[in-house]
Structures are given as structure tokens and as C-alpha cells.
Amino acid sequence: MTTVAIFVDIQNVYYTVRETYGRNFDYNKFWARVTANREVIKAVCYAIDRGDQKQREFQNILRAIGFDVKLKPFIQRSDGSAKGDWDVGIALDAMEYAEKADVIVLVSGDGDFDLLVQKIRAKHGKKVEVYGVPQLTAASLINAANEFIGIDRALLLS
Numbered sequence: 631m632t633t634v635a636i637f638v639d640i641q642n643v644y645y646t647v648r649e650t651y652g653r654n655f656d657y658n659k660f661w662a663r664v665t666a667n668r669e670v671i672k673a674v675c676y677a678i679d680r681g682d683q684k685q686r687e688f689q690n691i692l693r694a695i696g697f698d699v700k701l702k703p704f705i706q707r708s709d710g711s712a713k714g715d716w717d718v719g720i721a722l723d724a725m726e727y728a729e730k731a732d733v734i735v736l737v738s739g740d741g742d743f744d745l746l747v748q749k750i751r752a753k754h755g756k757k758v759e760v761y762g763v764p765q766l767t768a769a770s771l772i773n774a775a776n777e778f779i780g781i782d783r784a785l786l787l788s
Contacts, residue, residue: 631667631668631669632667632669632732633668633669633670633671633730633731633732633733634664634668634669634670634731634732634733634734634735635670635672635673635724635727635730635731635733635735636665636670636672636674636697636735637674637676637720637723637735637736637737638657638673638674638675638676638697638737638738639676639716639717639720639736639737639738640675640676640677640678641676641677641678641715641716642737642738642739642740642762643655643737643738643762643781646762646763646766646767646781649763649766650763650765650766651763651783651786653786653787654786654787655781655785655786655787656785656786656787657692657695657697658695659784659785660761660785661673661696661697663785664735664759664761665696670696671727671731672698672723672727672730672731673697674697674699674700674723675689675692675697675698675699676720677700677701677702678701678702678704679701679702679703679704680704681704689701700719702716717740717742717743720736720743720746721743721746724736724746724750725749725750728750728754728756729754731756732756733756733757734750734756734757734758734759735759735760736758736759736760736761736775737762738762738771739762739763739766739767739768739771740768741769741770741771743760743774744768744770744771744773744774747760747771747775751774757776757777758774758775758777759775759777759778759779760772760774760775760777760778760779761779761780761781761785762778762780762781763780763781764778764780764781764782767780
């Protein structure tokens with residue numbers, strides 16, 4: 631059976647799906663699609679922790695589906711701007727599991743990941759599938775992937 635490792639950039643997915651469709655991503659539908667006839671060796675969602683109850687409930691839903699949830703604290707700077715992303719953590723985890731999985735699935739439209747995808751393909755010879763909102767996914771990331779799967783209404787909550 632084909633093995634798969636899944637890495638989800640929650641902030642990217644949340645904002646791109648909301649901006650484009652005005653709805654939320656359906657993690658259950660996504661899980662069913664991406665894991666069909668595959669053995670999951672790792673599945674991680676990366677999020678910023680604001681510490682509110684609604685967010686904790688969402689994280690528990692993700693865990694019940696089968697994801698590990700990695701959290702970083704939300705940092706509000708004195709100038710009012712905010713900091714918090716998981717790009718380096720996602721890249722490190724994806725490189726680690728590229729040695730172990732047949733397929734790497736990245737859910738993000740962030741063009742910063744194009745180098746990661748290219749490296750996994752070149753160094754490990756693994757298939758990389760990228761899921762993202764088509765109009766908000768960097769062309770460089772789409773081009774780097776073996777397969778780009780657009781997040782459309784079929785992967786949204788009703």
C-alpha cells in the first residue's frame with residue numbers, strides 16, 4: 631500500500647478558502663480523499679494558538695480525524711503587527727518524512743514552499759501533491775509539485 635505523509639498549513643488554508651469562497655475547509659472530506667487506499671504514516675496540522683475555546687474545539691476535531699496538531703503561540707508585537715508562522719517547522723517535518731513516505735501532501739498556497747517541494751522530489755524522488763486554492767496559490771508552488779489539486783467547493787463545509 632502507498633504510504634503518505636500530510637502537512638497542513640492551517641492559517642494559509644483558512645484565509646485563502648475564506649477569501650475565495652466565504653466558507654470553511656472540510657477536513658473530513660479532505661482526509662477521506664487524501665487517505666483513500668493509502669497508509670498514513672504522519673499527518674500534521676500546524677496552527678497558531680490564540681488560546682480561545684472555539685479554537686481548542688477545532689483542534690480536538692482535527693485530532694479526532696487523525697491529525698497531530700502542532701501549535702505556536704500567537705505573538706502580538708508592540709507596533710500592533712502579529713507574528714506566527716510554521717514555514718520552517720513544516721519544511722523540517724516534510725523533509726524528515728520524505729525519507730519514510732511514498733507521497734508527501736502539502737496543503738498550502740505559500741510560494742515559500744516551492745524550494746521544499748523541489749528538494750523532496752530531487753533528493754528523495756518522492757511524489758509531492760499540493761492542495762491549494764487555485765487563484766491564491768503561488769505559480770512557483772504549483773509548478774514545483776508533481777500534482778496540484780485545487781481546493782474547490784467539493785472540499786468545503788456545506
